[in-house]
Amino acid sequence: MNTDRIVGTRSGVEPSNLFAPDLTTGVDAPPHAAELRRWMVEYLCRPHPDLGRPGLVCPFTSHAVAQRFLWAAFIPGRDIDRERITAIVDDLHDLFPDLPPRDEPGAKLKAVLAVFPDLTEYADIDAVQREQKSRFVEQGLMLGQFYPGCTVAGLHNPDFRALDAPLPLLAIRQMVPTDFPFLSGRREWLEYYLKLFAPTIPRFIATTMSDRLVQTPDVLNELDPDKR
Structure with missing residues (x-):
């Protein structure tokens, strides 16, 4: 091209x-x-x-x-x-x-x-x-x-x-890793995000993720492949 x-x-x-x-x-x-x-x-x-x-x-x-x-x-x-x-x-x-x-x-x-x-x-x-x-x-x-x-x-x-x-x-x-808040609304988006960035997620993003998972515990089940 x-x-x-x-x-x-x-x-x-x-x-x-x-x-x-x-x-x-x-x-x-x-x-x-x-x-x-x-x-x-x-x-x-x-x-x-x-x-x-x-x-x-x-x-x-x-x-x-x-x-x-x-x-x-x-x-x-x-x-x-x-x-x-x-x-x-x-x-x-x-x-x-x-x-x-x-x-x-x-x-x-x-x-x-x-x-x-x-x-x-x-x-x-x-x-x-x-x-x-x-x-x-x-x-x-x-x-x-x-x-x-x-x-x-x-x-x-x-x-x-x-x-x-x-x-x-x-x-x-x-x-980029700081895009998590834009992707947390849907399970498939979050899965793609974690596939890319799980080893290098910034600490403040990890804290935000923890807070949201605690507030919405059903998300844990959605992300657990053994519970789908």
């Missing part, structure tokens, strides 16, 4: 490196690319007083920005339905392994975004994320939705809206 042009076969979507020089200074850069970069650098890559924990809002993004491992496809227009969004996500799922960097360890920091700058209704974005999440999780990937006014609660402060973004988008990246 020609790495200069990586194009989806279903939707024609063509992601570009968001922090490449030609996209940051070139005259052909997408109109909203600068706005997206600014949100990442000034919000995701900095601490926030309402976050509920020390550190950056999204440490993953800070590393990806520093290494220029972020890719984005901008899909203009308001006439974008669920079928079109699904085709775009399917394409980005297939293209993700071919986007540089392909080899470890850099590949773990790579992410690709489908950005819909003109959409003002976000129900289809939420619907596609729900429909597709399991397929991504079972491959060690995460699919997340962001858009203006997104009400998904923060992990450490339920009043903090971490997914509230200036532009509606869907993001694909590698799963």
Whole structure:
């Protein structure tokens, strides 16, 4: 595959490196690319007083920005339905392994975004994320939705809206150990998570897992193969 042009076969979507020089200074850069970069650098890559924990809002993004491992496809227009969004996500799922960097360890920091700058209704974005999440999780990937006014609660402060973004988008990246809270809602997600990370789960995540299992003891039976 020609790495200069990586194009989806279903939707024609063509992601570009968001922090490449030609996209940051070139005259052909997408109109909203600068706005997206600014949100990442000034919000995701900095601490926030309402976050509920020390550190950056999204440490993953800070590393990806520093290494220029972020890719984005901008899909203009308001006439974008669920079928079109699904085709775009399917394409980005297939293209993700071919986007540089392909080899470890850099590949773990790579992410690709489908950005819909003109959409003002976000129900289809939420619907596609729900429909597709399991397929991504079972491959060690995460699919997340962001858009203006997104009400998904923060992990450490339920009043903090971490997914509230200036532009509606869907993001694909590698799963990381701190994703446990996003995966604890379904048994199969948790099983894939444990298969990947059980030996290296951070202590604060292990504590959170213990607390949740104590609060919902039925989960123990669900995870015990002898009791299924």
